[in-house]
Amino acid sequence: MQRHLISAADLTRDDAVLILDTAEEMARVADRPIKKLPTLRGRTVVNLFFEDSTRTRISFEAAEKRLSADVINFTAKGSSVSKGESLKDTAQTLEAMGVDAVVIRHGASGAPYRLATSGWIDAAVVNAGDGTHQHPTQALLDAFTVRRRLVGRDTGLGKDLDGRRITLVGDILHSRVARSNVDLLHTLGAEVTLVAPPTLLPVGVETWPCEVSYDLDSTLPKSDAVMLLRVQRERMNAAFFPTEREYSRRYGLDGDRMAKMPDHAVVMHPGPMVRGMEITAEVADSDRCTAVEQVTNGVSIRMAVLYLLLGGNEPAVSHARTTEEK
Amino acid sequence: MSKTLIRGAKVLGGDPQDVLIDGAVVEAVGRNLPAEGAEVVEADGKVLLPGLVDLHTHLREPGREDSETVLTGTRAAASGGYTNVFAMANTFPVADTAGVVEQVWRLGQESGYCDVQPIGAVTVGLEGAKLAELGAMHESAAGVTVFSDDGKCVHDAVIMRRALEYVKAFGGVVAQHAQEPRLTEGAQMNEGVVSAELGLGGWPAVAEESVIARDVLLAEHVGSRVHICHLSTAGSVEIVRWAKSRGIDVTAEVTPHHLLLTDELVRSYNPVYKVNPPLRTERDVMALREALADGTIDIVATDHAPHPHEDKDCEWAAAAMGMVGLETALSVVQETMVDTGLLDWAGVADRMSFKPAQIGQATGHGRPVSAGEPANLTLVESAYRGQVDPAGFASRSRNTPYEGRELPGRVTHTWLRGKATLVDGKLT
């Protein structure tokens, strides 16, 4: 693995499978009475959030604490950091404090890449979502969820997603989740299809390693997993689609549409869901919907990523066992 | 008056000749000219060009003296072989009155390194709503003939039409920065394969091309001439080519960076590559080179856009747009046009001196290297190759996309009306 995790495209198949397998080990720890591992004791991880996202921050924080890291939360309020220089200033402050890893969320695409490559800081950088670019831990937790559901928790170990048909539906244009997932799922051997109105697909999407369709109904029967992306209501003000109602009629997943999916197929959502827009309550609350599992899996994946980046050379869990036996 | 003998220079790339400067003018061009009483500059193997003329420079004064001043900008110009630069109007305050253009013009006179011809704003405050006092700027000491809202597009079709018509009264020209504002809201880079991957707001080629198409048709309709700033797409080239074939009085420029760099560089998220118009694709670069060679694009203009370090030392979205270019322009043109066989040195003289002077109606610049002409000259060591080192720039800013890149050619001497402003690569 590389020293930073900036983009899902940077991961090889073997890197990705290693992370998924390590996350399964981490998940087993969560099933124990004592959920903590001493792996990152004495290491400092900063959650540097320039954009509000309580869900993602809490998930990282839980992962860091379960690995016994010292955690610093730095949440910069939107407007005061609109000027770029504060990213550099903040980075140098953190560098002076001797942090080992920076988990960064930023509204500007490329900010984590800049942080990792500009010589401002030595720490490992984990991208927790940048602009409309990438959100690699989200893609990893999605792949983890798909593998568990479709391949199996134990039978999945060491395996990728070869031949699994995964459909992403919604605002692809503005979605870092979509970009990360296309990269990672392709690397893992899945067949990816994007479904969206043409206005919500980027120019240049034809070069991505996936299929593109404007028609959800014809894609559903050929999907092993359908991943719904959040569609912000404000997009209709910029003429990306006419009305909320028309969007949900053409691209929303309701019970009737879900019935067109194969029996084994699952419905995924990275959250937060806009019920009534891209997903109906009936679908969101059905047991085919993995949204809650995805949240749980997110902690395991982030534990695995931090563990692997901060370089535990010994297996994380056996190490834990000896500690527990003390 | 002092005399200078430039010995054995390839004038416009031709056979070696001597050029004798007496005072402010070229006294003679020929072989074995007498050296008596003259300071001799050995120019064996070097190329002598007319002093370069840049129709598109941002000198930043007044208002942003932290990035450039008229003095530092004209020193950079002399370093790059320029003897005349046209200073864009997007200063603070905007150069939209006779007072501001006269101030810039006077600062240029005082600098002594390079003539400065101010460009006047088309609309008050570059806001695109109300015509600035174009006639007053023309009649001022600065004698403005080129008008541009550069940085912003004169997007309102009626305002553009009126400006094109109005400046005919005194032979002015409107230089359009072609950028449809609605299509480029939040735009960060060329819209295409790379922007899709990087998640940066796309800047579609059509935002440039649609404005150019509209403006050449407007120019035709009202019988005016129009100049198009920094063409950056293959489609823009096609439109200008079509317009010229139709007899429309249109001229166009291309920047050195659009002749060399592509949007692939943005993958680094390094804001030195952030520029307006954005870097485009390889296909566009090739079309621009071809168009400059066949004359569809008339001139090279630098769009020299200095920015302080902190405006580039940040994440992409927060960074300022623009690159410095005066001190690397000729090298980039040699790399992309001369060394590729697309253009000879006479062609370079045409695209970087004769034609820009003609479009801007610069007097005393862009003249042939012959007896009786003003001694505005540039001597180039074309055999040189070296890495670009921004630390050596005369510009106050360092925002070059070429740092560390090996480029050919180096300007060793520049003369402004017979006075050396650059000697052996050093400013006087």
Ligand SMILES: [Zn+2]
């Ligand atoms: Zn411009």
